[in-house]
Amino acid sequence: MFGFSRPQLIAFLVMVVLVAGAPFVLYPVFLMKVLCFALFACAFNLLIGYVGLLSFGHAAYFGMGGYVAGYAAKAWGFTPELAIIAGTLAGGALGAAFGWLAIRRQGIYFAMITLALGQMAYFFCLQAPFTGGEDGIQQIPRGNLFGMISLKSDLAMYAVVAVVFLFGFLLVHRIVHSPFGQILKAIRENEPRATSLGYRTDSYKLVAFIISCALAGLAGGTKSLVFGIATLTDVHNAMSGEVVLMTLLGGLGTIFGPVMGALISTAMENYLAQAGAWVTVIQGVIFVTCVLAFRKGVIGVLAERLKIQL
């Protein structure tokens, strides 16, 4: 099913059980944040892990998805599912425009172009009237799902977020293990060879880029509904850096790595908030330790030890 290997299937089922059971043990709002970031990291991982494209401006699509979903829900009175879809489309559309330009270059130049475009998106959001500038869009209503089911309670919202996350996760996995995904991996390994085999590598890269951006927009849109705010934090390039760190922490090019990375990173930010000024210092130390101790990320090392693919 979905191209899962046996260990992956077991790991996936464990994850589903954890996702389903966690809100009864842990604080649901925190878990929703983790799931949103996990989806964002999965989207990012699709690009860097399977196409080998390092995008340094992914916050733009995440944040824009959040703004558009938030604006649609607040100003136009969209129901949550439509607002989230609007956010997804916004992320995808922005990705199509930026990707069209950026995929013309490789390696560090690709990274720099995406960084520059991401900064442009940030300044756009800072100035555009609909984003509310540095105050952001505040008090976005969660609304009623399909116009009927109220999402006011955290558990109802959690169910929606969990479904969105699992959908995104499976989609990424399906794409990676489809013939299309095989070609992406071929491009990652050796682009000239893929070209010589007759593949239009640019088109493949662009499609992968757009899918990744749309999923980032999906994550951003969901997050803005969960918290009821969409702010500059989500489009800032620090967020682009954070998603890179999440993916590296968890394990580049592993399907579960980004989820683990998002969990670790969000848990740190959350539970260390009481430590005041030391938060950033502690985060830095943990990141350095992780990079030194497990190059391949938590899940990457785990998979290597167990000699399986995760």
Added chain:
Amino acid sequence: MKLSRRNLIGTAAAAATLPTVAARAQTPTIKIGVLTDLSGPYQDVAGNVAIAAAKQAAEEFGSKGFNIEILSADHQNKPDVGSNVVRQWIDRDGVDLITEVANSGVSLAVAGVAKEKNKAYLPCGPATSDLTGTACNANTVHWVYDTYMLAKSTGGAMVKAGGDTWFFITADYAFGHALTRDVTGFVEGAGGKVLGGVRTPFPGTTDFSSFLLQAQASGAKVIGLANAGADTINTIKQAREFGITQKLGGLLVFLSDVHSLGLDVCQGLVLTESFYWDMNAGTRAFSERIKAKAPSKRPTMVQAGTYSAVLHYLKVANAMGAAEAKKDGAATIARIKATPVEDDCFGKGTIRADGRKLHPSYLFEVKKPSESKYAWDYYKLLATTPAEDAFRPLAQGGCPLIKT
């Protein structure tokens, strides 16, 4: 320290399962959350001393049949971090009052959470006048100052004090534009004239020389600084380096900024605050009391405001009964609004229906180094705007609580 994979996962898992601690004591416990900036640009304006000020208020209030617990956290100037912390405080720790919150974006996000969860919210650090305007709600009282107060006092009172021609250096984003527009209104309303202005790219401008030269060439008597934080500090420093003799009108400058820049650089700067430690016997007494907790510092208006807000909340909670206060945030805020405020820092004050705490605002000029006689002797008073005129009129705010 060697971190193994197991350790790391274990730590993360253990951290994630920290149990929901709910103190089940016989006497009710009022829990107060001080959400502040402990690592960013407002850590001196608010930060640890604001937490100390809340504790000071709790100590002075003493024990009156209920326990008081003060929690604190860093919002890292991110609205989502701030609102997440507040949600956890309310859902898991049972926090009843959230206060301080220096950062307008974070404060607006917290206002939404406080309303949703029906808890009391007394913001002291944020500047945005939206808290008592379009974003006002029945759970919020905006305590210390806002952009309208700053614009009115620095703009209007300054013209009366002789500074009748202005030039603006504006940070090019919504906050800067709004501030410029408001101050322009007051300057012109008081009979002054705005000769021009220049917008500086935001964020990231560090060299203000060309803007300062334009301001100098304009011949205006006052250069209005419609920016904040590092931008303001850089402008003031560079104006000094250029030997600019025109008056600088700081629109968002705090005592802590003046302290870190030094009198040499700041002398002659004009600014507005609603509290100055060396104002009168009451403010001096408070500053003396809090010295034990913050020996090397004098409180800013935000820190004094945190003390004032927490003290007033505790008085009201005591009057209506701690259990009642815990139950309904909006009812508590209604009582808070109905009860006249009095403390050492701001003297007597009242609270308006839209959640605006009213007290006078003061226009200060920073002293020359030769005029400063002792440590932290920084300001001399230029003008006072009485409480009833200091803030935006009730009808103009657009607060949905006010039915016209």
